[in-house]
Amino acid sequence: MNWNKLFSESTNGMKESLIRELVALTKGVKGMISFAGGFPAEATLPSKDLSEIFAESIKDFGNDILQYGPSGGDKFLKKEIKKWEGIEDYSDDQILISTGSTNGIYYFTKTFIDKGDVIISEGPSFLGTLVAFEAEGAIVEGIPMDSEGMIMNKLRMKIASLKNEGKKIKFIYTIPEFQNPTGITMSLKRREELIQIAIENEIPILEDNPYEELRLTGTKIPDIYKIARDKFENTDIVTTVKSFSKTLGPGLRLAYAFGPEKVIGEMISWTQKINVSTDCVTQRAVSNFLKKDMFRPHITGIRKFYQPKLNLMLEELEKNMPAEIKWTHPEGGMFVWVYLPEKLNADELFNKAIKNKVAFIPGSKFYPSNQEVYHELRLNFSYPSLTDIKEGVKRLADIIKQELN
Secondary structure: OOHHHHOOHHHHOOOOOHHHHHHHHHOOOOOOEEOOOOOOOHHHOOHHHHHHHHHHHHHHHHHHHOOOOOOOOOHHHHHHHHHHHOOOOOOHHHEEEEOOHHHHHHHHHHHHOOOOOEEEEEOOOOHHHHHHHHHOOOEEEEEOEEOOEEOHHHHHHHHHHHHHOOOOEEEEEEOOOOOOOOOOOOOHHHHHHHHHHHHHHOOOEEEEOOOHHHEOOOOOOOOHHHHHHHOOOOOOOEEEEEEOOOOOOHHHOOEEEEOOHHHHHHHHHHHHHHOOOOOHHHHHHHHHHHHOOOHHHHHHHHHHHHHHHHHHHHHHHHHHOOOOOEEOOOOEOOEEEEEOOOOOOHHHHHHHHHHOOEEOEEHHHHOOOOOOOOOEEEEEOOOOOHHHHHHHHHHHHHHHHHHHO
């Protein structure tokens, strides 16, 4: 059977998630120190508390939550999310509960994208999202970043250029807080500029904010949707997606999106066609976790656990890396982004690092197609132990020194 002749055009053109393949190469290798994954530390997952809450939820609501649920999500969870986000004035029709944040982003993409439409994102950006965008036939245009996030004059120039070419720009995608993969947080000034540009050009913003609660140092910056609502009196321009994966556990597959009722309504329509509904038991259990006010102290514990890891990784980079190597200094999240001299290729360095039992993700994997940059790499600090961070950074620095010499 010649399957490729029968598969859809989008299936044949679909990229695999190379990160999963690269992480698999390092799994189970004795002595391997991996900075490659994006996993929360297992010690931060509230398994005992959740096991009790799941049992309690099934006991109290079993017949209800073991049935099919509403496609838009559980009303009890929506009520708790509205309290948590400070959006009590939002209707339930403005909130979608999704099976992970990528699921919500996919529905947003399905709502807007026809083949050949343009999505503007940061360059680099999260590979999982880029793959989803390109699978729908979108052209993704990356905007360079500096220490304050997406560079706004570059964004303005790109929008003008695309409009001159007659391209349809459907939305701007951004991860403003502790961005994956760079760890960069978009400054308040840039957030305000982004909203202004979006309003002027009537281009919606998709705000992806899975790392927001993992702030370890510095001062909290308002979410883009809050700035749009409070300063610009605009509740239409921003749709926000958030996730419980980095706080309660990725295995729960639970996230939520909120924004304009018309947009969320179309996303719910896609949910009805693809998922029917999100896991009803998990939704009710997490709503109870929030209602019992267990979420806030849990997050405080996560921050205390991750703070020494981030500090140590930055200290060891400073201690071990050659002067030519630069890196970001995130205030939270899970990742540090490393800039190599242009003569070094991180894809080639990856293979040499694996032989020396240290792993990372080459930066080229985080760029839109045909826009790759090869002298950057991503390090994860949330999952490895303090001992492994210290030894792993030293191993990586030794390999880089050998390459430079």
